[in-house]
Amino acid sequence: MASYQEMSKEELLKEKESLLKAYEEWQKRGLTLNMARGKPSAEQLDLAYGLLNAVNGDTILDMNTEIDTRNYGGVDGIKPAKELIASMVDADPEDVIIYGNSSLNMMFDTIGRAMMKGICGGTPWCQQKGLKWLCPAPGYDRHFGVTEYYGFELITIPMHEDGPDMDMVEKLVSSDPSIKGIWCVPKFSNPQGYVYSDETVRRFANLKPAAEDFRIFWDNAYCVHYLYDEVKIPNLLEEARKVGNEDLVFEFVSTSKVSLAGGGIAGMVASKKNREDALKTLTVQTIGHDKVNQLRHAVFFENGKKIPSHMKRHAAILTPKFEAVLDALERDLGGKDCGSWVKPLGGYFITFTTLPGCATRTIQLAKEAGMTMTGAGAPFPYGKDPEDSTIRIAPSYPSLADMKMAADLFTVCVRLAAVEKLLGE
Amino acid sequence: MASYQEMSKEELLKEKESLLKAYEEWQKRGLTLNMARGKPSAEQLDLAYGLLNAVNGDTILDMNTEIDTRNYGGVDGIKPAKELIASMVDADPEDVIIYGNSSLNMMFDTIGRAMMKGICGGTPWCQQKGLKWLCPAPGYDRHFGVTEYYGFELITIPMHEDGPDMDMVEKLVSSDPSIKGIWCVPKFSNPQGYVYSDETVRRFANLKPAAEDFRIFWDNAYCVHYLYDEVKIPNLLEEARKVGNEDLVFEFVSTSKVSLAGGGIAGMVASKKNREDALKTLTVQTIGHDKVNQLRHAVFFENGKKIPSHMKRHAAILTPKFEAVLDALERDLGGKDCGSWVKPLGGYFITFTTLPGCATRTIQLAKEAGMTMTGAGAPFPYGKDPEDSTIRIAPSYPSLADMKMAADLFTVCVRLAAVEKLLGE
Numbered sequence A, B: 001m002a003s004y005q006e007m008s009k010e011e012l013l014k015e016k017e018s019l020l021k022a023y024e025e026w027q028k029r030g031l032t033l034n035m036a037r038g039k040p041s042a043e044q045l046d047l048a049y050g051l052l053n054a055v056n057g058d059t060i061l062d063m064n065t066e067i068d069t070r071n072y073g074g075v076d077g078i079k080p081a082k083e084l085i086a087s088m089v090d091a092d093p094e095d096v097i098i099y100g101n102s103s104l105n106m107m108f109d110t111i112g113r114a115m116m117k118g119i120c121g122g123t124p125w126c127q128q129k130g131l132k133w134l135c136p137a138p139g140y141d142r143h144f145g146v147t148e149y150y151g152f153e154l155i156t157i158p159m160h161e162d163g164p165d166m167d168m169v170e171k172l173v174s175s176d177p178s179i180k181g182i183w184c185v186p187k188f189s190n191p192q193g194y195v196y197s198d199e200t201v202r203r204f205a206n207l208k209p210a211a212e213d214f215r216i217f218w219d220n221a222y223c224v225h226y227l228y229d230e231v232k233i234p235n236l237l238e239e240a241r242k243v244g245n246e247d248l249v250f251e252f253v254s255t256s257k258v259s260l261a262g263g264g265i266a267g268m269v270a271s272k273k274n275r276e277d278a279l280k281t282l283t284v285q286t287i288g289h290d291k292v293n294q295l296r297h298a299v300f301f302e303n304g305k306k307i308p309s310h311m312k313r314h315a316a317i318l319t320p321k322f323e324a325v326l327d328a329l330e331r332d333l334g335g336k337d338c339g340s341w342v343k344p345l346g347g348y349f350i351t352f353t354t355l356p357g358c359a360t361r362t363i364q365l366a367k368e369a370g371m372t373m374t375g376a377g378a379p380f381p382y383g384k385d386p387e388d389s390t391i392r393i394a395p396s397y398p399s400l401a402d403m404k405m406a407a408d409l410f411t412v413c414v415r416l417a418a419v420e421k422l423l424g425e
Helices: A009-028 A042-046 A057-062 A079-088 A103-117 A141-149 A166-175 A198-205 A236-242 A272-285 A291-300 A307-333 A359-368 A400-422 B009-028 B042-046 B057-062 B079-088 B103-117 B141-149 B166-175 B198-205 B236-242 B272-285 B291-300 B307-333 B359-368 B400-422
Strands: A096-098 A132-137 A153-160 A179-184 A215-219 A249-254 A266-270 A339-341 A350-354 A390-393 B096-098 B132-137 B153-160 B179-184 B215-219 B249-254 B266-270 B339-341 B350-354 B390-393
Touching: A009 A400, A042 A307, A057 A291, A079 A096, A079 A266, A079 A291, A079 A307, A096 A272, A103 A141, A103 A215, A103 A249, A103 A266, A103 A272, A103 B103, A103 B272, A132 A141, A132 A166, A141 A153, A141 A179, A141 B272, A153 A166, A166 A179, A166 A198, A198 A236, A236 A249, A266 A272, A272 B103, A272 B141, A307 A339, A307 A350, A307 A400, A350 A400, A359 A390, A359 A400, B009 B400, B042 B307, B057 B291, B079 B096, B079 B266, B079 B291, B079 B307, B096 B272, B103 B141, B103 B215, B103 B249, B103 B266, B103 B272, B132 B141, B132 B166, B141 B153, B141 B179, B153 B166, B166 B179, B166 B198, B198 B236, B236 B249, B266 B272, B307 B339, B307 B350, B307 B400, B350 B400, B359 B390, B359 B400
Parallel strands: A132 A153, A132 A179, A179 A215, A215 A249, B132 B153, B132 B179, B179 B215, B215 B249
Antiparallel strands: A096 A266, A249 A266, A339 A350, A350 A390, B096 B266, B249 B266, B339 B350, B350 B390
């Protein structure tokens, strides 16, 4: 196929004409497609059908949870739920605190706690000035939203295929005590699907922060969310423990995209010191999270044993959708030099990189043909993509048939925006 | 019966001897009793047996919730759950935001939000100095704990049978802009079981605070928790609306002591302006609370219709326990002038008032005979009962048989402590 970059003006005009024709055909079809949302499909949620009835009166009495899950108490969660969350990230169940249904809420609360009370006896963050937070980007817009809410200055860290730019992370963290944390999605990063290398994880474990109250927010959101085979990364808390750095880590895990996005459980993995510090606030904040739902999950997933087979069922639904997108990209864009993409091995997204300055236009073209995509800039701090080139594609929610249509339309929009750009329009 | 106050020293010594003998008998029995915890009993939790299986795959599809409850979204809660919570406090479902399983957490978050962002655009509370909070006392220790956590100076307001001392509340609130809120349990107050009078509610609705960001924290924890007939109080938000004061009110409701203490749902009732302000934070904090559990509650309680009959079943279990305590108090302490109590018509507690300076000793005596009670001072700000005379009795959790024994032992301890006091020991 001909590279757009090498085409003459005439060839580009001809290509544009043909693309416009195709685009107008799409517009005429009056479709409503959505590739914006990193949500599981109804088909995936059906996989947890049995969860809904996993707990009844007999289960309550039979399960040895040391506590009646229906009653008050047990602020750190029941043991079988700790085992379940621990199994997902190879953690020690003793290191787990179970929260409610949202890991995002858990991260929000973790920062809120530090704002009010500081970290492990340190000065409350709300009494410190000029606080900064490191944001590997492209990244998760809701992460950036939380630290923006709390008034941090967001510092962009470039993302590479093996994780955040660790030279930059090490340099900043070791020299600037106003940097209090970093967002990480170490496995199948949102949105690029990158997996942190062993070296990256170990460099994180060995950080020597200038601020005593610096913490790594390790959001292991896609820890068991493989599209193909299992992919392993080192256990950060374990690596940090080896070098006496275990208090550096807050790891966050949830079953939102394992069981139910609207009714799962979430857990935090942390050192004893960090857990004790968290519990000082938690015991004021609540008498306990929903332990019945914790029990429901423990029963349905047999304290974690059933997670791997359950995730294979998710993959069987998700992988064809991801491949439909990747096939369309390869078929329509391969060799055209009008954008690039990475094939992910897990997670919920494909990142497409357009020619510089073409992301907003591509998304606008898609919208005007009936397809909603994640807004341009969303994966960057303050919603600003400096290159205007990153597009997050979320293949999970639509049906496979819709996804195929969406991908076909997407490649038309990408090409049209690229041709317009190259023509200097 | 003879009043202790009128006894001669000789008579008191004789009474003491007889009480000591009875007390030693109790000690010999080696009992383990607990009247400390305001927790529902297992028998009460069994009433919600059907809740556990109320939602399955078919329910999910059949219920018109405008959203798949299993998936992300719906940060303010599903409509049927709003109707359920609204029905409990005669509110408009439009005024409700549904949260997670804990109303305490909801209150904690509401203050946390004001600390970081202020109330409706006001100066963040964490940037204001010398903040105060009004605490009608005796009151709920966990309320006081939340405002103590956030650094407020706790101002004690005396509680009367018709509610907090409103002369004092009005005077303080209208003159001191550093007062930002007040804790209220308007119906069957914790721990006295007092019901705010219509006048008290209306005076709250008509408050003219010096601080624009003053709010009434109206914890309607026992709104449907009758021991006998229904008891009505005016709807605060409605009364406040009548006088253009609707932004003054945050009302909190939960099903913790309706369905399951460890797996219920909670909701906040507030004006449009307050809800919009809350949602600005909530949409950063979470993608949504557990909507499957919201649906479970809506189905089991038919959006609220079944609440009254369900609460009658609770009363059938609770009322005999309350009466066992009250009967023992009347039988053993009536006419003795060694303490007083109020018969509650709902809620979870009986408050017993000892002679001044006798609460700690009474509780200590109980403990040394194997019975745990709520710590002396707990119902007061900073855990300090200025009179050392208030004891909170929680009859719900033990069996009726245990409750009867506990009450019998309790009256011995009360009398013994009183006699010691009157003897000047």
